[in-house]
Amino acid sequence: MSEEEKIALFDAYLRNELSVEDRAGFKTLLDKNEDFKKDFDAYQNTAREIKEGQEYGLIKETLREIHAELVQPKKSILLRAKFIIPIVSAAAILVLLITVFPFNQNGDTAKTENVSADDYSPTDNEEEAGEGEAFYEEATEVQEMDSIIHENYADTNNENNNSVDFLNKVIEYTQSVPLGTSFQISKKGYFITAKHLVYKKRYVQLHNKEQQLAFYTEVIYRDTLADFAVLKCSDSIAKLLNPCPYKIRSKQPNLGDEVFTLGYPKAEIVYTKGAVSSSKGYRSDSLTFELSLPSNSGNSGAPLFSKSGNFMGLIVANNSKKQSVTYVVQPTYIAERIQQLRSKYDIDMSKNYSKNSQKPSYLIEKFTPFIFELK
Amino acid sequence: MNKEQQIATEIVDKIRGQDRKTLSQIYEKGYPMLEKYILENSGNEADAADVFQDAMYLLIKKTADPNFELSSKISTFLFGIGRNLWLKQLTKKQPDHEALVAEIEFDDLPEEDFQKFERTKLMKKCIDLLGEPCKTIIVQFYFFQTSMKEIAEQLHYTNANNAKNQKYKCFVRLKKMMLDKGE
Numbered sequence: 001m002s003e004e005e006k007i008a009l010f011d012a013y014l015r016n017e018l019s020v021e022d023r024a025g026f027k028t029l030l031d032k033n034e035d036f037k038k039d040f041d042a043y044q045n046t047a048r049e050i051k052e053g054q055e056y057g058l059i060k061e062t063l064r065e066i067h068a069e070l071v072q073p074k075k076s077i078l079l080r081a082k083f084i085i086p087i088v089s090a091a092a093i094l095v096l097l098i099t100v101f102p103f104n105q106n107g108d109t110a111k112t113e114n115v116s117a118d119d120y121s122p123t124d125n126e127e128e129a130g131e132g133e134a135f136y137e138e139a140t141e142v143q144e145m146d147s148i149i150h151e152n153y154a155d156t157n158n159e160n161n162n163s164v165d166f167l168n169k170v171i172e173y174t175q176s177v178p179l180g181t182s183f184q185i186s187k188k189g190y191f192i193t194a195k196h197l198v199y200k201k202r203y204v205q206l207h208n209k210e211q212q213l214a215f216y217t218e219v220i221y222r223d224t225l226a227d228f229a230v231l232k233c234s235d236s237i238a239k240l241l242n243p244c245p246y247k248i249r250s251k252q253p254n255l256g257d258e259v260f261t262l263g264y265p266k267a268e269i270v271y272t273k274g275a276v277s278s279s280k281g282y283r284s285d286s287l288t289f290e291l292s293l294p295s296n297s298g299n300s301g302a303p304l305f306s307k308s309g310n311f312m313g314l315i316v317a318n319n320s321k322k323q324s325v326t327y328v329v330q331p332t333y334i335a336e337r338i339q340q341l342r343s344k345y346d347i348d349m350s351k352n353y354s355k356n357s358q359k360p361s362y363l364i365e366k367f368t369p370f371i372f373e374l375k
Numbered sequence: 376m377n378k379e380q381q382i383a384t385e386i387v388d389k390i391r392g393q394d395r396k397t398l399s400q401i402y403e404k405g406y407p408m409l410e411k412y413i414l415e416n417s418g419n420e421a422d423a424a425d426v427f428q429d430a431m432y433l434l435i436k437k438t439a440d441p442n443f444e445l446s447s448k449i450s451t452f453l454f455g456i457g458r459n460l461w462l463k464q465l466t467k468k469q470p471d472h473e474a475l476v477a478e479i480e481f482d483d484l485p486e487e488d489f490q491k492f493e494r495t496k497l498m499k500k501c502i503d504l505l506g507e508p509c510k511t512i513i514v515q516f517y518f519f520q521t522s523m524k525e526i527a528e529q530l531h532y533t534n535a536n537n538a539k540n541q542k543y544k545c546f547v548r549l550k551k552m553m554l555d556k557g558e
Contacts, residue, residue: 049494062398066398066399067406073518219523
């Protein structure tokens with residue numbers, strides 16, 4: 001009996017898939033053949049260890065989340081004078097954040113907490129939002145899509161294992177309206193998006209038609225103050241990524257600066273331009289600033305760039321009561337937070353380079369491969 | 376059973392069931408003490424979090440034993456285990472450090488349990504390093520007890536036998552990684 005057959009037999013026995021006679025035969029073999037018994041015990045032991053290893057991983061994951069909820073980062077940006085000016089105290093910001101933060105349009109929390117700020121609406125595609133929690137099973141499904149789409153995207157004509165069902169699945173997937181946008185910040189497989197898009201989710205899918213890439217990422221960080229989160233894809237996917245043509249740097253937006261964004265209000269990338277209209281955000285929140293730029297659902301999580309192609313922040317919300325008002329998380333805040341996260345994660349941004357140009361079409365072409373649909 | 380015992384049993388039940396609220400309360404109470412200890416003993420915050428979470432994991436695992444009874448306060452228990460885990464980690468780097476070795480108390484965490492835990496950690500590392508589709512196959516089969524037929528469907532294998540074949544290869548690879556200590 002080969003090793004492989006032996007293991008198949010063990011599995012069949014352990015899962016009760018043997019016939020009555022075979023089962024009896026198996027038991028006799030266990031009694032009589034010591035080596036066989038030894039192999040069987042060793043196999044059972046490894047199977048148990050796998051189970052425990054995986055369980056450990058899941059428990060650890062939960063505990064890490066609890067840790068993140070309980071233990072605040074010690075160096076708070078609120079202690080810095082320049083960020084305090086418009087608001088009386090840190091407490092005020094926290095209260096504000098708690099009351100206005102949109103989190104999830106369909107979730108219960110949003111229903112109660114949003115009442116006081118019904119003009120602040122996160123720019124995500126609402127009907128898609130709040131699908132509930134993504135658990136492990138869902139993640140597996142994503143991984144599955146991950147491999148299918150990645151392997152077969154390139155040559156959809158190849159009929160090898162493409163059943164009609166499968167093709168339909170791919171088409172349905174690529175045409176579905178994204179929830180929002182996310183963009184790459186490091187060649188090592190790190191992405192940024194708006195926190196409310198990944199509310200209650202552990203895994204989300206990213207998709208880029210230009211690069212013909214679809215894969216799942218894990219939400220590794222949710223900021224406590226601002227509406228931003230960091231995603232990480234698997235290392236094998238990271239190998240397929242290129243260095244970003246923009247740098248995540250501290251930049252002060254100036255009133256009147258011309259800016260543009262690339263996002264996914266629909267299943268195609270959309271270019272929108274506008275200008276910085278106020279240095280403070282919703283109700284003078286200093287972590288964000290305001291744009292005069294029409295944003296639609298799906299723009300949430302999109303990067304903002306200056307006219308010449310410098311990174312200028314992260315789009316998170318618009319104001320439903322005013323026309324063309326969009327809120328953006330300050331690049332300085334994001335850059336600082338990422339810097340802090342580097343002590344924990346390998347967010348290597350040294351390969352990022354600046355691609356300055358005044359020609360929008362050139363910048364769009366360079367940036368598009370780095371901006372992903374979030375599904 | 377008096378009231379105190381009753382409460383203790385309820386807590387143990389909740390820990391066993393991994394009730395998130397209970398875990399969070401325990402975390403909040405127990406963490407600062409261990410963090411302080413680790414920061415004072417050549418560790419940083421990330422070390423403290425890691426070790427404390429490991430101690431919590433061991434507590435959850437201990438409650439799986441139906442005969443488990445809380446003999447001390449949970450935070451004391453966690454501190455004891457966490458402290459030992461940390462000392463062991465330190466002595467791994469400096470095995471000759473007698474002062475450290477002398478400090479390790481085996482009451483809270485017998486050597487046997489510790490070795491088992493090290494294996495569990497190593498296994499987790501190896502599973503994560505497996506890559507796809509192996510990770511999915513192994514986790515689905517051994518952890519979720521999914522049938523080979525379902526796994527084959529999920530991963531679009533033409534039949535269960537192909538998936539079985541692949542599972543065997545993944546299993547062998549995982550075992551080899553365990554032998555190589557996840558290198």
